[in-house]
Amino acid sequence: MHYKDYIKWERMPSTWCAGCSIGIVFKQLTFTLEKMGVPRKNLVVVSGIGCSGRAAGYFNLDSVHATHGRALPVAEGIKRGNPELKVLVFSGDGDLAGIGGNHLIHSARRDIDLTVICIDNEIYGMTGGQMAPTSQRGAKTLTSLKGSDYYPINLQGLITSNTRHFYARGSTFRINHLQKCIQQAIEWKGFAFVDTISYCIENHGRRLGFKSPFEMMDKIRTGYRINPDPDGPLKPDELGIMKNED
Numbered sequence: 426m427h428y429k430d431y432i433k434w435e436r437m438p439s440t441w442c443a444g445c446s447i448g449i450v451f452k453q454l455t456f457t458l459e460k461m462g463v464p465r466k467n468l469v470v471v472s473g474i475g476c477s478g479r480a481a482g483y484f485n486l487d488s489v490h491a492t493h494g495r496a497l498p499v500a501e502g503i504k505r506g507n508p509e510l511k512v513l514v515f516s517g518d519g520d521l522a523g524i525g526g527n528h529l530i531h532s533a534r535r536d537i538d539l540t541v542i543c544i545d546n547e548i549y550g551m552t553g554g555q556m557a558p559t560s561q562r563g564a565k566t567l568t569s570l571k572g573s574d575y576y577p578i579n580l581q582g583l584i585t586s587n588t589r590h591f592y593a594r595g596s597t598f599r600i601n602h603l604q605k606c607i608q609q610a611i612e613w614k615g616f617a618f619v620d621t622i623s624y625c626i627e628n629h630g631r632r633l634g635f636k637s638p639f640e641m642m643d644k645i646r647t648g649y650r651i652n653p654d655p656d657g658p659l660k661p662d663e664l665g666i667m668k669n670e671d
Contacts, residue, residue, distance in 0.1 A: 428452075428459040433485045440479060444638025446597040446623040447544055451480050453600050454515070454542065457607045463511065470513045471500040473520035476551045476625070477544040480515045494524030497532045500539050511611065514541040518559040519549040522578055526558065533584050536615045542607065546623040547577070554628035565632050581659060584618045585667055591617040593666040594659055597624070598646045602664060609666060622649060622664070 432455060441447050458468070465486040472478035472488070473496035481488040491499040496516045504512045514521075521529055521543050532539065548566060549555040556566040558578040565572055584592040591613045593606035603621065610617035624630055624641035635641050652665040659665050 426459055426462060426464070428455040431455045431458055431465065431485055433483055436483055439483060441476060442627045444626050446546065447477055447480065449597045450542065450544060450621050450623065451483065453603050454607055457604045461608060461611065467511055468513065469503055469510050470515055471496050471503065472514070473516040473525060475517040475520045477515060477517035478520060494520055494528065496520060497525055497528040501532055501537050504538055512539050514539055516543065518543055518545045518547065519557045522558045522580060530583065533587055533616045533618065536587065536589055538615055540610045541618045543618065543620050544623045545620050546625040546629065548625050548629035550625040550628045554632060580620050581667065588671060589615060589669060591615065591668045592620065594620045594622065594664050596622040596645050596649050596664055598642055599651060599664060602651055606666060613668070
């Protein structure tokens with residue numbers, strides 16, 4: 426399989442904004458699938474509503490575009506219906522941690538064999554730039570014009586609170602590391618969550634004062650470092666993989 430085989434090229438170019446980070450993650454996933462040699466017939470991609478959710482329609486394989494916040498229960502139903510399938514969830518932080526937050530808690534707790542790739546851009550991008558559960562304290566958004574009063578949700582803490590867990594934090598800049606996170610998540614037998622530090626220039630970055638996607642990408646470059654062998658929780662500025670078999 427070639428990475429191009431996983432993409433519906435007749436639907437390109439995508440509707441994502443110029444410079445959007447979602448396309449980077451989408452492409453790194455297809456590169457990883459090629460490297461692993463995963464047959465398309467064994468794959469299903471499920472997404473929810475949002476900019477990230479559009480990815481389901483660009484994969485050249487069976488996919489489901491679920492309703493807002495319901496990507497995980499739909500994916501769980503598919504997996505339970507046919508356990509032989511590898512089911513990938515590709516969606517955003519608002520869809521997974523906000524509208525679908527309760528599903529995230531319990532799908533992780535039940536350790537359902539799903540690979541979840543979360544586009545963590547700290548905003549509800551498609552609907553105009555409202556504050557999301559992942560928005561940083563002080564962030565100016567459409568619904569927090571003077572800056573958010575709240576700390577962001579601790580996705581790492583939520584996933585790793587389960588005794589058996591897989592949590593990876595990658596980024597759209599460290600693409601080799603992101604591929605490593607995705608591959609290990611796909612190989613993991615159980616619930617695997619890849620928290621992908623991303624950005625939205627049009628409905629978030631410009632409100633924060635960034636002039637271009639490059640500036641936001643460079644902020645990710647300078648703001649995060651890889652911890653190749655964490656012996657405890659990842660620090661807020663660290664990328665890495667946390668997993669526990671017990």
